[in-house]
Amino acid sequence: MPADPTTTSVLVVDDEPMVREVVARYLALDGHHVHEAGDGAAARDLLAREHVDLVVLDVMLPELDGLTLLRQIRSQGDVPVVLLTARGEETDRLLGLELGADDYVVKPFSAREVVARVRNILRRATPSSTVPGDDQPAELCFGDLRIDTGARVVTVAGAEKALTAKEFDLLAFLATWPRQVFNRAQLLERVWDSSAEYQDPATVTVHVGRLRQKVEPDPEHPRWLTTVWGVGYRFDPTG
Numbered sequence: 691m692p693a694d695p696t697t698t699s700v701l702v703v704d705d706e707p708m709v710r711e712v713v714a715r716y717l718a719l720d721g722h723h724v725h726e727a728g729d730g731a732a733a734r735d736l737l738a739r740e741h742v743d744l745v746v747l748d749v750m751l752p753e754l755d756g757l758t759l760l761r762q763i764r765s766q767g768d769v770p771v772v773l774l775t776a777r778g779e780e781t782d783r784l785l786g787l788e789l790g791a792d793d794y795v796v797k798p799f800s801a802r803e804v805v806a807r808v809r810n811i812l813r814r815a816t817p818s819s820t821v822p823g824d825d826q827p828a829e830l831c832f833g834d835l836r837i838d839t840g841a842r843v844v845t846v847a848g849a850e851k852a853l854t855a856k857e858f859d860l861l862a863f864l865a866t867w868p869r870q871v872f873n874r875a876q877l878l879e880r881v882w883d884s885s886a887e888y889q890d891p892a893t894v895t896v897h898v899g900r901l902r903q904k905v906e907p908d909p910e911h912p913r914w915l916t917t918v919w920g921v922g923y924r925f926d927p928t929g
Contacts, residue, residue: 698812699741701725703733703756704748704774709797713746716801720809730754734762744812746804747791748774749782757786764790770811770855772804780890787896792856793882794889810883811855830865832927835905835914837865844905851904856881860897861905864915864925873922898923 700722704710707728714724725740727733731753733745745763749756760771773786773794783794793807830837834847842858844851853861859881864872874891878884882893898917902909916926 697721697723698743699723699725700744700746700808701727701733701736701740701742702746703727703730703751703759704746705729705751706748709748709774712801713804716805717746717808720805722808730756730759733759737763742769744770744772744808746772746774746808749779749786750776757782757789760786760789760791768852768854772807772811774799774804783890784892784896787893788900790854790900792854794893806883814855814859830862832865832868832914837862846905846907853901853904857897857901857904860894861901861915864923865927868925868927871918871921871924876922894923 698721700717702710702714702717702724703726704713705728710726710728714726717724725736725742727736730751733747733751734754736742737745747756747760751759756773760773763769763771768790770792771790773783773791774797775783775786775794776797783796786794792811795804795807828838828840830839836843836845838844839862842855844853844858844861860877863877863881872880874894877894878889878891882889898915899909902912902915906912906915914926916924918924
């Protein structure tokens with residue numbers, strides 16, 4: 691029987707059967723249609739034939755490692771990806787974020803934590819979603835930059851920019867509060883629903899860097915996403 695078209699579909703990729711099965715079970719209980727793959731090659735093949743709304747992806751995989759698969763996923767679209775990484779593998783986490791991962795969870799983890807991260811990303815990735823706690827206008831306009839919060843589309847000088855779910859959330863949040871400075875801990879709390887206790891603040895730095903590469907005319911001299919040295923980041927509406 692085909693999956694209900696209104697049900698979100700999640701692919702869990704992990705070569706440890708127990709981890710994969712537990713995460714899949716909790717996601718299914720949360721109402722998602724779940725696919726499973728035990729290695730990167732199998733996951734790649736499944737993604738080629740099935741619609742998937744989000745991927746939970748282990749970094750350390752046989753056949754095709756998680757970061758290589760992430761590169762392939764990003765080359766073909768912007769489906770959200772949550773990485774599963776080993777404790778202490780900070781380099782993999784930061785590289786994964788630079789490659790376009792939306793979030794990560796460090797092993798060992800609670801399956802409920804993974805479900806919460808998945809639910810949060812999928813909720814924000816739907817056309818009707820906005821950043822929690824903020825009443826955003828339907829469209830934010832700043833010169834050549836247009837942020838459609840309903841359709842979750844960003845254009846610069848009429849050209850649509852492909853942003854991941856978390857990149858869009860960060861840009862929309864900062865643009866909703868122009869000129870206000872937020873430090874990385876505040877952005878983790880407001881955009882990631884997390885804290886420095888669970889997530890490296892460098893996550894914010896990497897996402898800001900990726901956003902600049904995508905929306906700024908000159909990423910080395912940002913027009914909108916500016917750094918307030920020693921404090922954090924702000925959105926400059928005048929550019």
